[in-house]
Amino acid sequence: MSHSADDAAVAPERPRDGGFTLIEVIVAIGITVVVLVALLPLLVVGIRSTDLAKQVTQAKAVAQGQLDRMRNLPYHVARDAGPYRDVLDYYFKDKTAPMGPVACGSPGSYAVPQPTWTGYVAAGGTRCGYEPATGAMYRSVSQVQGFTVVVSTQFLKGDTALTVVDPPTDYDTQVTGRDAPPAQQIGVSATVLYSQRSTLKPVTTYTQMTYQPTAVNRLDVSADATAVQVGSSTVADGAVSLAAGLLSLQGELTYASTAGVVLASTSAGLATGAQASGAARTLAAPPTGTAATVPAPAGDLSSGCVLACWGGTKLDVAALSADGGLPNIGTASSPMQSLVTGNTNGGFSFNNGATSTYRPELSLTAPLVRLASTASPVASGVTAACEAGSAGSTSYVTASGFARSTAMDASTSPATAEACARTRASTISVFPTSFAPQGVLQVDLEYSYARCLLMGTAHAATVSSDYRVRLRYHEAGGGYHEVADIRPGLTADPLTPALVPMNTPVGGGHTLGDYIASWSALLDNQVSRTSVDGVDGMAALRIPGVLSITTQPSRTGTDVLGPNNVDLSSAVSLTVGAVGCSAEDSR
Incomplete structure (x- = not known):
């Protein structure tokens, strides 16, 4: 059925939206006014409360600032x-x-x-x-x-x-x-x-x-030493370090007399917080005591010597006293000592990962740093002048020292404030390889010492030091060539590339530059010395390290890569012979 045009013409229109009526608008406005009138007091109170809180907060801050001032x-x-x-x-x-x-x-x-x-x-x-x-x-x-x-x-x-x-x-x-x-x-x-x-x-x-009066430091004697310090980075645990021959002595007289010592034959740690050590002890006076020996067996930071380990270690603990306002820590004849006495585990040895991760082109063998198998122990004693003595235990790595003071009214000898620190280490092998099993480099820390002395009522100040480190590299034809005999008097580094070219052959088709990134010897101007006579006498000396070496990266890697898939974080650093001392006397 269809509809005609006429039917469409007469169909009713749809209703249109006419908007709000006047009455609706008036009602809406009325409701809005009622709501605003009800809310306005709350808004006013809120604004005033916010302003009050701001004022109070600022006032309290000003008051607190005044007290802090x-x-x-x-x-x-x-x-x-x-x-x-x-x-x-x-x-x-x-x-x-x-x-x-x-x-x-x-x-x-x-x-x-x-x-x-x-x-x-x-x-x-x-x-x-x-x-x-x-x-x-x-x-x-x-x-x-x-x-x-x-x-x-x-x-x-x-x-x-x-x-x-x-x-x-x-x-x-x-x-x-x-x-x-x-x-x-x-x-x-x-x-x-x-x-x-x-x-x-x-x-x-x-x-x-x-009133909290500042403590007046009337007397201070201190000595510290680190014979060997090695560091690198691991893939899983970040930084890894190993130190051998650690000593820290501190004696003070302020309102009270104190004397303390920290000894550690070896100490190793990871960035994760994991730590381990050989024979170690922290002591404080009183009481006085007699000398004691503290041995410890071989140990390691991680099982299997994957990272750091050491042989037998020992502490020679001397008498410690702070009686009569006179701190005394050991003596020249019986010093405080941290020692590596056993040559198992390489004496001390250091790696930064499993051998399988080492760069194959370098022919490295584990451990990367250790005592040479040909190293020999020597006597660890010191003399009254802080020089090498013939007494004491025999050891491969030694940190020795003493700190002493005597009374101002001493009748038999002048009053003194003195501190001594001394280190030594037998031959250290750096980067042993298949063609150089005793190391591409060999380092002998024959000695390094620092002595600080104040004497008499005039507090005459004396600082003295001496050191000797021998450095050798493996020659291509076999044997070792001494490249540096580091002793006081150096004004120019004997290890610059101009004097020791990095293209020097070391065997196995390799050169020094394949293994060594940088190295430096201690110069005279790097030894810090202070010597002041008078009422406030002071003597201080610091040797930051006689020899420092940084190797080329040792591992292949997947994290921080350089050319040829080299882990740039796997370089090894070695520093030997760091010692320091200070003596202050205002009595």
């Missing part, structure tokens, strides 16, 4: 010590009263404090409601970041039941002899006033500060 000042510096300012110079200067009348007002109508209110307020003097209610005080008024700050300071004594102390009548921090504080503690009230709807509101913070 006071804490950063010394409590008291004597006027005759020089033009130095202490906290009392600013906040309890003298007993001068305020220059003008004080009209604090009351809560809800506090007056703005004036700079003329600054001054001493007696126990019964006029004070504001936000200040301490009783006791003598000193008021300081200042402007900080748009806020008015009032600091009230009182001297206090006692522990739990504190009482306020009134300074003497002539107290004045600006006059020598009258500037001593009457108590070793102050109570401080810091009040910051801020404006709230034209009304000043206070925020008060209270604290106490105590």
Whole structure:
């Protein structure tokens, strides 16, 4: 069935959207007005609360900053010590009263404090409601970041039941002899006033500060040594290190006499925190004691000597005393000593991963650094001048030292403050290979020592040192060639490429440059020396290391790669013969 055009013409039209009527609009506006009227007080309160919180927070910050400023000042510096300012110079200067009348007002109508209110307020003097209610005080008024700050300071004594102390009548921090504080503690009230709807509101913070005099170092003797230090990086655990022959001695006289020692024959560690050591001990006096021997068997950082391990180790522990204000740690005839005494595990040996990861083109054999199998132990003793002695245990690696002091009223010999540190190590093989099983390089640390001495009432200062390291490389035809005999007197490095070319053959078709990235010998200007005679005598000496070597990367790798799939992080560093000492005497 179809529809005609006439039928379409008479079909009714669809209703159109006519929008909101006037009545609907009026009703909506009315509802909105009602809601806004209801919410407006809440909005106003919220705005005021936010502003108040901001003001209070800023005021508290200013008050805390004022207290921090006071804490950063010394409590008291004597006027005759020089033009130095202490906290009392600013906040309890003298007993001068305020220059003008004080009209604090009351809560809800506090007056703005004036700079003329600054001054001493007696126990019964006029004070504001936000200040301490009783006791003598000193008021300081200042402007900080748009806020008015009032600091009230009182001297206090006692522990739990504190009482306020009134300074003497002539107290004045600006006059020598009258500037001593009457108590070793102050109570401080810091009040910051801020404006709230034209009304000043206070925020008060209270604290106490105590005189803590700086310890006067009257005597100091110290010595430290590290015979051998090796380091590199592992794939799984990051940095790995091994040190042999470690010693640290420290004796002081401040308010008390102390003497301490840290000894470690070997110490190894990873970046992950894993650590291991051979014979090791940390001691402090008192009590005095007799010499003791502390042995330890062979050990390692990781099983199988994959990273670092060592043979038998031993400590020779000497007497340790701080009696009579005289720190003494060992003697020349019986020094403190850290020793590697056994040659199992290569004496000490170092790797940075499994042998299978080493670059095949270098023909390396594990371990990368160790004592040579031909190394021989020697006596570990020292003389009174810190030189090599014939006594003591025999060892492959040695760190020895002593630190001593004698009384100023000594009748048989002059007063002394002395420290000595000494190291030595038998032949060290660096990068053993199939063609050079005793190492492409060999290092002999024959000795290095540092001695610091102050003597007599004039504190005559002496520093002395000596060292000798022999360095050899493997020759292509076999045997070893000595390339450097490092001793005092060097003003130019004997290991520069111009003097020792990196294309020097070492055997197996290789050159020095295939194994050595850089090396350097100790120069005279790298030895730090200080020698000061007089009332405050001082002697100090430091040798950072007689020889330092950095090898070429030793591993293939998958993390940090260089040309030909080389792990650039696998270079090995070696430093030998680091020693130092210091002696200070202000007695």
